[in-house]
Amino acid sequence: MNKVFSTVVLTVLLFANCSPNEAYTPDTELGLPQKEKPKRLSKMWSNNPHNPFFETFDYDSIGRVIHFTAQIRYSTTSDTIEFFYRYEPENNRIIATGEYYRYEDLDIVPQLSHITIVDTLYLNPQMNIEYAVRNDCVNGTRKRRWTYYFEYNDNGQLITSVLGRFSPETTCQWENGNITRMDGTIYTYTHLTNNLPSSILPGVNSDWSPLSQYGWFGKHPQNLPYKMESEGNPDTKFVYNYRMENGLISFSTCTHSNHGHFVEEDTTYYEWKKGCQHRPAPHDL
Numbered sequence: 001m002n003k004v005f006s007t008v009v010l011t012v013l014l015f016a017n018c019s020p021n022e023a024y025t026p027d028t029e030l031g032l033p034q035k036e037k038p039k040r041l042s043k044m045w046s047n048n049p050h051n052p053f054f055e056t057f058d059y060d061s062i063g064r065v066i067h068f069t070a071q072i073r074y075s076t077t078s079d080t081i082e083f084f085y086r087y088e089p090e091n092n093r094i095i096a097t098g099e100y101y102r103y104e105d106l107d108i109v110p111q112l113s114h115i116t117i118v119d120t121l122y123l124n125p126q127m128n129i130e131y132a133v134r135n136d137c138v139n140g141t142r143k144r145r146w147t148y149y150f151e152y153n154d155n156g157q158l159i160t161s162v163l164g165r166f167s168p169e170t171t172c173q174w175e176n177g178n179i180t181r182m183d184g185t186i187y188t189y190t191h192l193t194n195n196l197p198s199s200i201l202p203g204v205n206s207d208w209s210p211l212s213q214y215g216w217f218g219k220h221p222q223n224l225p226y227k228m229e230s231e232g233n234p235d236t237k238f239v240y241n242y243r244m245e246n247g248l249i250s251f252s253t254c255t256h257s258n259h260g261h262f263v264e265e266d267t268t269y270y271e272w273k274k275g276c277q278h279r280p281a282p283h284d285l
Contacts, residue, residue: 043271050075050264057210065210078103083117083207094121094129094216098207114139117207121216128152128218132208148203150217158218161203170202177222184231189223192242200225235259248272 040063045054051074058067070081083098100115117136124130134146151160153174162169172182178189179200187200204217211217228238239255249270256263 040273041270042273044268046266046268048264048266051266064214068207068210070206076104081207083210085211089123089127092123094123094211095119096121096207096211119207121208121211123216124152126152126156127216128156128158129208129211129216150203152218156218158201158204163203172200172202177219179221181231186229186231186234187221187225188227189221190226190240190242192224194221194224 040059041057043054043056046052051072053070053072055068055070057065060066064085064087066085068081068083068085070079072079072081080101081098083096086095086097088095096117096119098117098119100113100117102113102115103110104113115136115138117134119132119134121129121132129150131150132148134144134148135142136144136146147164149160149162149165150158153159155174157174158172159174160169160171170183172179174180179187181187182200182202200221201212201217204212208217212220224242225240227240230236236258237256239257241253241255242249243251251267251269254266254268256265
């Protein structure tokens with residue numbers, strides 16, 4: 001349920017934080033550890049003709065994301081997505097509930113599927129997500145139950161994720177506060193400081209990416225990425241550039257090249273809003 005490679009990475013790179021001295025506690029009464037407080041990204045979108053998308057974010061009164069929507073168009077499918085997040089620190093968990101309306105075979109006879117999802121994400125003593133259980137139903141029929149496991153190093157950085165106990169692991173290497181390798185992909189970085197969440201984190205899918213802005217999946221790369229390339233095919237590259245306004249990213253570009261030849265360029269735009277928006281989740285969440 002992720003976007004194409006070039007846009008996935010930017011989907012959640014761009015929740016810029018407040019000044020380093022500004023911090024908050026997600027739930028002070030329950031004594032949770034402090035998480036960095038980001039600026040409020042309210043919208044992001046791309047008009048890429050091959051993979052356009054439009055996303056929105058709503059927050060509660062203390063700045064936690066509680067509502068996420070997305071409209072995504074693929075080559076033969078189209079998704080309309082809505083997720084709500086409920087925080088239960090007293091039970092060491094976060095509940096995420098979502099709905100997908102997926103249109104398939106768009107070029108033939110469109111078929112509509114209604115997918116409902118309930119995720120329970122369990123926290124370890126460091127208040128990072130240790131494992132997550134996903135249940136989904138398609139058109140009212142339960143289809144699958146997934147369990148994802150996450151492992152962190154002593155620095156609180158996510159290094160391994162795995163779907164189930166016996167599936168191949170997704171692993172990454174960290175150097176100087178940045179992810180340098182993950183599953184055959186090499187990452188290099190700009191000099192720009194990254195106080196932003198990153199979907200480079202292994203196993204963090206687009207449905208959970210809004211949670212990463214508060215460090216629920218551990219620390220993030222310290223710098224904004226500049227280039228991604230495959231170890232097996234170093235001639236295929238994705239290069240990123242950023243336009244900053246008043247300390248916030250207004251748009252970013254991703255240029256895809258193969259053997260030195262231009263393939264395509266994708267631009268993602270961002271809209272920021274001051275303060276917190278409060279939108280309570282439904283009672284049944």
